[in-house]
Amino acid sequence: MIGKIKNKLKEVNNRNLEQKRSDELYAIGALFDTPDEIMDAAGKTTEAGYEEFDVNTPYPVHGMDQAMKLKNTMVGKTTFIFGFLGTTAALLMIGWMSGIDYQNIIGGKPFFAIPPAIPITFELTVLLGGLATAGLMLTLFNRLPWINNPLHDTNYIKQTASDKFGLVIYAKDKNFNIATVEGFLQSIGGKSIEKINFFEVREDRVRTPIFDFKFIALLAVVTVVTAVTAYGILRYVLFLPPFDFMWKQEKVLPQEKSTFFADGFSMRPPVEGTVSRGYIPYEYQGLPDSVVTLLANPLPINAEVLAKGKQRFNTYCSPCHGYYGEGDSRLRGQFPNPPSLHTDKVRQWADGNIYHVITNGQNVMSSYAKQISRDDRWAIVHYIRALQRALNAKDEDLN
């Protein structure tokens, strides 16, 4: 098994990768031995009026850009532009996210301030500047990747990658002529002069491979695989153990059935006789209202109490009794209409009796002791008294 794989690998490794070349000439190259020679050669080539030429050296030779009369590189400006873009983007991002869109009070500090934004702004400046510098240096300025450039796989390029210094003149140069160029290269001391032809599959331009069907198909496959994986993980894998520990916990939930307690409830009732904080038991609970004689309204009559009583009355009582206690229910017959609160019977009741009805309920009306606090019930009593007096106003009330 392993032997087979080894043989296969050997076979692949020994496969001849060299592409066939066409007859059309791409360039003529010559090799030089020392940095001084190549500097000299580059200078003479520019003097001779060649423009489409290049110098290939295993490392950057100092002063070569002057000898080749190259323009200053624009890489620095690129860095500045993209670095500045990073600064702006960071400040806008932080300003909008924490200053506008998601204002969070953290230690009473301003939502957006410059000092805490500095670290991230700096990092994003460097990040964008650095990525743009490297990326654009390779792609925009150097037109890479270009792996099928005709210079590849020639003796010329292999030598210049190691210890020789090469100068190449391209056939597209306007002064190009095979015999002259060969003669010229010899005259400036070039050795191993080599004619370099195009590959049979001619790609002398940097063709953007991103529009290749294969590349687009690869992108599509990568997209689909990534999306499906991400979806699968987020939708299924994270719901499997052990990632489900947040919602599969060893505990009983409020409405769950319990097998542990005899009554089958997981919620436990309070101990017999438990009284909630602030609750005072009502001594006439469940008794007829004739028994109620000793209850007096503890609240004073003033605007505040009446306003409270009005608010509570309108919320809890008015749906059946009507806003003025006239028994005009807004429930449109879903419940039988209650009697008016302006009958003689109710008017002659003591405050305690009204309070007792609210607390204890009467006929269809149920107890409101749970919904309305004790003081609010007394406030309602005051308000009902005010309503009663308003509908039976005497002349002196107008003063």
Add this chain to the structure above:
Amino acid sequence: MSFDSTYTRELPLVPERSSFKEIDDVIFRPVEEAPTRKWFIAITISSLALMIGAVALANTFYFGIGTWGNNSTVGWGFGIVNFVFWIGIGHAGTLISAILYLFRQRWRTGIARFAEAMTIFAVITAGIFPVIHTGRPWLAAYLIPYPNQNSIWVNFNSPLLWDVFAVSTYFTISFVFWSVGLIPDIAAMRDRASGIKKRIYTVLSLGWRNSNRHWQHYERAYLILAGLSTPLVLSVHTIVSFDFAVAILPGWHTTIFPPYFVAGAIFSGFGMVATVLIILRKVYDMEHIITLDHLEKMCKILLATGSMVGYAYCMEFFMAWYSGYIFEQFVFINRAFGPYAWAYWTMFSCNVIFPQLFWFKKIRRNIPIMMLLVILVNVGMWFERFVIVVTSLHRDFLPSSWAMFYPTWTDLALLLGSFGFFFTCVLLFVKVLPSISLAELKAVTENAQPTHKHHH
């Protein structure tokens, strides 16, 4: 004006005048030849350590970080200690490749590529720890400000978020810097290789053809990347120190932390680079490229940064006394004489006292003693982070909540695993990519640059 008068050279960078072909052969030998026995032994050990770490990691993921020694008093245990330690290791790489490049310290050439690779592996190793320390690493994406269904954004006022940006930017830019440096060397390997290797190198080299029209942009970009990396490397450990300094805890809340952390980071990083280089040059017979002179210079930097760190240790005590703040004073007395005094004095002797031996030239040029000292530096710098994290936390304002931190086997296995991961990456890197920058090294050999007799 000759080249040599512009760049004064103290000593030849590649002493025995080697031809470029010989340099190619030496540098590409580890990559092109079958791995040696030594390499296999080394990677067996490192991957064994890695596997032990992987078991501990699985244990952590399955049972949660309750398997660690952290408790409610010492909430930051080994997780943060290891994070800060490994991030610090990374700093030497950028210092060597970027800062020394800007200062025209051309002796850096032989070790820069390797140090950069170490930076990248160290930052990856470091990045693992805060992520697993969160307890739910699969939710790490919440650290990134992305529009989410809860319509909430990250807290931009938190040093922990600055840390996320700093460390990820640092990793990205270091990786870019390293990759850009690799392109010409991979192209040189491509032109020597055949078959599948050639295909891989062809793609990785992007079709680089050593053109001087390209070198022009390339060199400028390299210079700019060095310029960007320099403030970046200083910012990263500064921001890491903010994780501590912005808190109001005595022992952490000091303004000395950023420079102190940066100096410590460079110190520990150089310790690690020296440790690995001493072994590497021996294993791959690169003694004439990574020379004793290189190592001596690294020892000098260790001496300088070690003394800076020592100054910071003393200054912390002075400030605790001078502040008149009893809680601060207690923390420092507790550090030096409390239950973790052994950790404090290990740190102090390894980082401050022993490196002082580098004042002696004999010791700077003695490989076995140097090896011992740089390993002690690594130990000391790990303990520095332990002291900062654990001794500041374990006795807080309420004596009733005082507690000790005891690492569990999971903690120790994760620490071991981090070393295993780091060294496995280093060994694989040495095997598959040139660990010395070929193009840069050629450019600084004798007679590599024109004498400029024709052009001025």
